Amino acid sequence: MGVAYPHCFLYCPNLHSIPVPHPNLIETDGNPRQTARDSPTVNVVCPDCGVVSAYSMQDVTGGLFIDRPSLFQANECHLVAAEVECDGENCRAPKVIHAILGDDQGTWRPKAVQTSWHFSDTARCGAGHQLRLEKPDKQLLWTNLHTLHW
Numbered sequence: 001m002g003v004a005y006p007h008c009f010l011y012c013p014n015l016h017s018i019p020v021p022h023p024n025l026i027e028t029d030g031n032p033r034q035t036a037r038d039s040p041t042v043n044v045v046c047p048d049c050g051v052v053s054a055y056s057m058q059d060v061t062g063g064l065f066i067d068r069p070s071l072f073q074a075n076e077c078h079l080v081a082a083e084v085e086c087d088g089e090n091c092r093a094p095k096v097i098h099a100i101l102g103d104d105q106g107t108w109r110p111k112a113v114q115t116s117w118h119f120s121d122t123a124r125c126g127a128g129h130q131l132r133l134e135k136p137d138k139q140l141l142w143t144n145l146h147t148l149h150w
Contacts, residue, residue: 050112
C-alpha cells in the first residue's frame with residue numbers, strides 16, 4: 001500500500017489551481033465553530049495568470065494523493081509573503097500578498113512573473129483599501145513562510 005499525501009489548492013478567478021501548503025489542523029484561536037464570515041483572508045498571487053485575490057480558509061480544497069507528494073512536500077516550491085502598497089492615504093494597515101515561488105533545487109516555476117501581476121477587486125489591505133504594486137519591476141523583499149496565516 002502506498003503513502004497518502006495531502007494536497008491543498010485555491011482556485012483563482014480564472015479557474016487556475018494555486019497550490020498551497022497543507023493548513024495546520026490545530027485550532028489556534030480556541031474557537032472550532034468559527035464562521036466563514038469571521039475567517040481571516042489572505043491575498044495570494046496565482047502562479048499561472050498573476051491575479052492577486054483574497055481567500056479564506058473556506059476557499060481551500062484538496063485531497064489525498066497516493067505516492068505523489070505535493071509541490072511543497074517535494075521541495076519544488078515554497079510560500080513567501082511580501083509587503084506591497086495600497087490606495088489608502090497614510091495607511092498603516094498590513095498590506096501583505098503571498099506567492100508561491102520555485103525552489104532552487106526543484107524544476108517547478110510560476111508562469112506569471114511579478115511584472116504581470118494584477119490585483120482583483122478583492123485584494124485589500126487590512127483597512128480595506130485596494131492593493132497595488134508601486135513599482136512592478138522592482139524586486140519585492142520576501143519572507144519565507146511554512147503556512148498561510150489563516
